[in-house]
Amino acid sequence: MKCIYCEENSTRVVDTREAEDKVRRRRECKNCGRRFTTYETAEKLELTVVKRDKENEKFQEEKVRNGVERAANKTSITDEEVEEIVEEVKSMLRGRKKIEAEKIGEKVKEELQKRDKVAYIRFASVYDSFEDVESFQKEVKALKED
Numbered sequence: 001m002k003c004i005y006c007e008e009n010s011t012r013v014v015d016t017r018e019a020e021d022k023v024r025r026r027r028e029c030k031n032c033g034r035r036f037t038t039y040e041t042a043e044k045l046e047l048t049v050v051k052r053d054k055e056n057e058k059f060q061e062e063k064v065r066n067g068v069e070r071a072a073n074k075t076s077i078t079d080e081e082v083e084e085i086v087e088e089v090k091s092m093l094r095g096r097k098k099i100e101a102e103k104i105g106e107k108v109k110e111e112l113q114k115r116d117k118v119a120y121i122r123f124a125s126v127y128d129s130f131e132d133v134e135s136f137q138k139e140v141k142a143l144k145e146d
């Protein structure tokens with residue numbers, strides 16, 4: 001998100017508070033150091049996620065965010081980018097009633113890969129969306145080569 005003071009695109013979230021249907025975020029600009037507050041209205045996406053074992057569950061945004069956060073921990077990925085990725089996933093889901101968990105995983109991987117390879121590998125290994133160990137190793141090898 002752009003800083004409202006200097007317009008530099010380098011803010012980080014310093015505090016997040018959820019209240020009823022709103023999320024309040026305190027942000028700090030890495031460029032000018034000033035802080036400001038944003039409010040986000042939670043948009044509830046109601047859809048069914050079909051897991052690999054064919055079991056259904058309700059889509060939970062927090063689950064996606066937690067997964068991304070875990071993968072992004074101590075990488076170059078900022079809190080802002082975590083939110084961006086969550087938003088990318090949500091925009092893919094809008095208007096749908098059902099989606100395979102795997103597709104969500106693929107989307108997250110795609111977004112992580114664009115930003116940070118360590119986070120990408122971490123996510124990919126945790127989510128085990130690779131068919132088998134061999135294809136996972138192939139992927140790792142391919143990353144090392146470029």
Ligand SMILES: [Zn+2]
Nearest residue numbers: 003006029032
């Ligand atoms: Zn600023």
